Amino acid sequence: MIDIMLLLIIVVCAIAALFMKDLLGATIILGVYSFIMATIFTRLNAVDVAFTEASVGAGITSVLMIAALSRTKRYEYHYTKEQKRKPSALFAKIMSLILVIVTGAVLVYGTIDMPEFGDPEAPTNQHVSPRYIEETHHDTGINNIVTAVLASYRGYDTLGETTVIFTAGICVILLLRRREK
């Protein structure tokens, strides 16, 4: 039951962020969205991911967004009704709506053949992952399977991940840093 409640809240959050004109408010709602998402991750037993999502999605992203807002504008431009009804604006809205509906339809089409939620017979639980669960302790001597996969079996992805975050840092320096005094 609580899962359904959380899913409902999160849908409301997403829609609210979409319609909010105050960008600071939208940022806060995005933070709430991330935080509830972290709760859902915990409900689904993804504790590591929940931890990361709470600290990164709800924490750092919000801080950065607010810092950026403080240097730009807080409110979205308020279009008048005439501007909204201009054919070009309407056309763009309708086109993006159609695009989104088509994408969504294709995704839903894919769900027809999906294994049921939580099905232990699903291919994902049959092929690669059993070995991680059974052999991790023997292979690496570590109890947290996620850490073992992250740092050892797929440690190279994590090197890529570290490089991504370094790239982000160095790109921000390249874009924003001024000469030192």
Place this chain on the structure above:
Amino acid sequence: MKLCALGVFAVNFFLDMFGLVIMADIIHIIQTKYYYLVVIFLMMIGLYATISTRNLIKKIIGINIFQISVFLFYITMSKVKHGTAPILWDKSHVYDNPLPHVLILTAIVVSVSTTAVALALIINIHKEYGTIEEDMILEKQKLDIDRSNIA
């Protein structure tokens, strides 16, 4: 002939979609896969926010919603009935699938990195153009072009 193949494919696609409704499978699907459907709905809200709004920061918010919903999609597929969190302990025999968790840890990092770079770009755009609305930036760009043509 090629067009025929396209047509047949399109018809099949719609029949599949339509058949879904007719066979009253829909209740079964909602019961067993409601998580996926909600996730897809969330993704589409995010995608819509990204491509339809004209405000640069709002677009970033939309992209964040989109990406975070994809994360939920991955986590949803990692859940196993009666499974526990993938940390070994002696009381459990069924664990959730750890691999999607690992992938999403990486993807979260990618998402925050993209957000950071995008915000840096937006700050620079605001410094140069004085606005973060796409329409007004386009207007100013047109002015720029006119000015360079006159010069």
Place this chain on the structure above:
Amino acid sequence: MKEHIIVRIVSKFFAPFIQLYALYVIAHGDLGPGGGFQGGVILGASMILYVIAFGLDEGRKRLSQKVSDVFMSTGALIYAGIGIFCILAGGAYLEYAELPLGSHHLASHLGMYGIEIGVGITVAFVMITIFFETAQNK
């Protein structure tokens, strides 16, 4: 925020505890949830808290640009370097078990600690750098 004395005292009081917690999260990645990335983010957040309470200039005094740049590279270098050490020790890239640090389990354990620390350092300093660069308003 200079006039908000409560905020300043509370954040000054809490920053070391948050940092301690961050170190705990980095070190306990193998037993429970957490690891280099999460710990790094918390470590970065503690310094961001300090900067928010005391202002950017005060923050820059505590942590100069040069130092944070150096640490940013260092973390990732530790990670990539451990991989190179694994090759020198005769294994494949990032094959920690081959490191000459005792038994295979111990070696892979220590190798993973090493990379978690590397990830933590890079993430923490990247977060601080991004915050500094985004928030500076001159």
Place this chain on the structure above:
Amino acid sequence: MKFIQELPVLIIVIPLIFALIIPLVGRLNRLIPWIISSTITFFCFLISISLLMTVLDTGKISYWLGGWEPPWGIEYAIDYLNAFVLVVVSFVAFIVSLYSRRSVELEINEDKRSVFYCVYMLFITGLMGIVITGDIFNIYVFLEISSLSGYALIAMGRKREALVASYNYLILGTIAATFILIGIGYIYMATGTLNIADLQERLPALFHSKMVLVALGFFTVGLSLKLALFPLHTWLPGAYAYAPSVVSCIMAATATKVGVYAMLRIIFGVFRIEFDIHFIPIANILIVISSMAIIVGAALAITQTNLKRMLAYSSVGQIGYIVLGAVLADQEAMTGSVIHILNHALMKGALFMVVGCIVYKTGIEDISGLRGMGKKMPFTMAAFTIAGLSMMGVPLTVGFVSKWYIAIGALNAEMWYLIPVIITGSLLSAVYIWRIIANIYFPDELPEHELQYTDGGAEITNHKSQYSEAPWSMLGPTMALAALCIYFGISATAPLYIAEKAAVMLLQQ
């Protein structure tokens, strides 16, 4: 001897490590970043050559990262196709970084140069990482490394439009990456594995699954966005036109090629060709789209007045050729397509380098400003002419070889109606190239004092007749690429041999 086996990973890790070092040592001397980037990319080029040789000798190389056997660990799988693309990418990266010194000195502020080279190296690392890996999620990670650094590099352009172009690319690129992530999710859900070789083995049993269909759809859309296939090319012209010269060179010559490689790998390497043809008509859709790309890209290029923007649209058309050759699913056409990855990298690289030389010397980016340039910068313009002729597909240049193979492949596949498309594309590109060549060598009569040069170049020259060639450090690499356009046009045996093997491998898996 030990290091020989480790070459597959060293080609990624060495540039990565030096990218991390550049900002640390960049403060010491202003030349150090350039020296590091040139030597390291040269080193990567050597490694990639050695990998190619090994692949030709012994067949597919498989490197297990961390010593974990695939599909549990990440695998580096090197075969004819990616060894070839790796050589192309690292070679172009080397030539461009040789070329970059003066151009970067002009266009990038001094305090940002070392960081610029760091990001440049990260960009190259990301591209090579995409090419070499045998794991589908690893592709996503390295794709993001190269994309993020690409956004920042584009934004370094001198005009303020560069920022907006970079932002648009960021939004579309992120949507593309998220689509690819969804595709990975669906395909993982259907098969339970992420390793490309393993996927290839397990997928045929699942061809009727709707998840696999949706996954292919999302991969196709996401990658098409990334490689700027018409009509998803909208980010490309702005990005190439406003980026600094060096960045335009490297992106035009490598980034889209790597996107094409990823598409080949996923459409033919992960899914098999039977699937693409028999289960969904994705190949047919792509044939239509790429034919449109060829025509529309070239036609839009004709309408441009800005030189860089024109070359960018021409890239859209050329990408159409590569994709068309690939989806015909014929061995000859596939050979043409693979070899066009090399050929287009050479000619587009040379053309953008020429533009960089012109911008360096005069600050001109408009086509009309090139009038009579043939006398002023004879060597640069010679390079432009060679690469331009190659772009048209004139015999004895590389452009001819690939178009010839694609045309033969179209005939083999009994799609004769594609021949006019290929020829029209060539004719249209002849129009936009010839317009410039005529303008630089045989200028219309115009009084000399009416010629104006916009400022912004390093040395502003006012006299038209004055001989002022670009510096040798820029001209050398440009001429080298142009010479290769001719060399591989005349003796194409070596690349053709590899491309043929790659084509056979892709089609017969």
